[in-house]
Amino acid sequence: MAVRGADRRERTGARIKVAAPPPHLTQRVNDKLWFAGCVKDLLGPAALPPSYCTFGPVGLAGRLGALARRFERIVIKIPDSAGGAGNLIFLSELIRRLPPALLSRRVSRLLARRGWNGGFPLLVGAWDCDVLASPSVQIWIPARDDSLPVVEGIFDQAIGDEEGTFVGAMPCELPESLRNRLAGEALQLAHLFQQMGYFGRCSFDAVIAGNDAATALPHWIECNGRWGGTSIPMTLANRLLGDWKRRALLIVQRTDSKNRPCSLPAALARLGPLAFRDRGEEGIVILTPAGLETGTGMHLMSIAGSTDAARRQALAAESLLRAEPTDGRAGSGPR
Numbered sequence: 452m453a454v455r456g457a458d459r460r461e462r463t464g465a466r467i468k469v470a471a472p473p474p475h476l477t478q479r480v481n482d483k484l485w486f487a488g489c490v491k492d493l494l495g496p497a498a499l500p501p502s503y504c505t506f507g508p509v510g511l512a513g514r515l516g517a518l519a520r521r522f523e524r525i526v527i528k529i530p531d532s533a534g535g536a537g538n539l540i541f542l543s544e545l546i547r548r549l550p551p552a553l554l555s556r557r558v559s560r561l562l563a564r565r566g567w568n569g570g571f572p573l574l575v576g577a578w579d580c581d582v583l584a585s586p587s588v589q590i591w592i593p594a595r596d597d598s599l600p601v602v603e604g605i606f607d608q609a610i611g612d613e614e615g616t617f618v619g620a621m622p623c624e625l626p627e628s629l630r631n632r633l634a635g636e637a638l639q640l641a642h643l644f645q646q647m648g649y650f651g652r653c654s655f656d657a658v659i660a661g662n663d664a665a666t667a668l669p670h671w672i673e674c675n676g677r678w679g680g681t682s683i684p685m686t687l688a689n690r691l692l693g694d695w696k697r698r699a700l701l702i703v704q705r706t707d708s709k710n711r712p713c714s715l716p717a718a719l720a721r722l723g724p725l726a727f728r729d730r731g732e733e734g735i736v737i738l739t740p741a742g743l744e745t746g747t748g749m750h751l752m753s754i755a756g757s758t759d760a761a762r763r764q765a766l767a768a769e770s771l772l773r774a775e776p777t778d779g780r781a782g783s784g785p786r
Contacts, residue, residue: 477677701752734753
């Protein structure tokens, strides 16, 4: 039976310290509405898409109608949802066509399918349609009195559907001017959080909105006040290589593909020479085996000498991991 920190402190009299940000602040930085307010106050309204807070069904329907007259697509976001799981996107044409009462009922029904419990406020805003990239800035925020926040990496996220579901990442290939702007604005946000008492891993997701890199601008979408799908592999690559920037990385996360269930030892056997070896310089690292073991997908990192090589290696690995067992047995999965 696990012993909680408070129980351990009471039993032993020892002083218990937790290397994590305060729980209430962690909840706030992960709240999309709160984060949008911080971006607007610190970086200005142009640093995020037009976004509004709504406090009830009538206000929600009214705000949807107003935005639908100005923008092609509108998004409703459940503030405490992770990533794209709580995003609901509408074509403005559909919003304009529905009477407010019918629109409100349909929205409530669709939000419920996203896990919404009926609570307000909700975030409503314009959905950027002209997007060049979906970067994520990986930050380490030291304790307030130690040192300044550090940008450890800027990654381009691979988005798997319209709602913005994360399916992978690779180091950012945007022009240097845009990468510098992303890093600078992210550091401003990180410094603000540090002054509030935040400590530890954090990342900021954005989209580069515009038709070309010369005129496009970052729009900040959300904060991930936690370890995540990019920061964990990036940190693992630091452990394996000394510095992840020495090699090209490609993170692959497939959660909707079908493959024959395969145990971790069997998966490594299938990869053969492609599997990353101790003190190696390239290869495939299986990040979590659950998808392979259940036959529902895969989660891996490809490390190679170039971006193209990392892509080719990842494609080869996916093909091998989806292949039928060569001995014809169906029992290669876990028992």
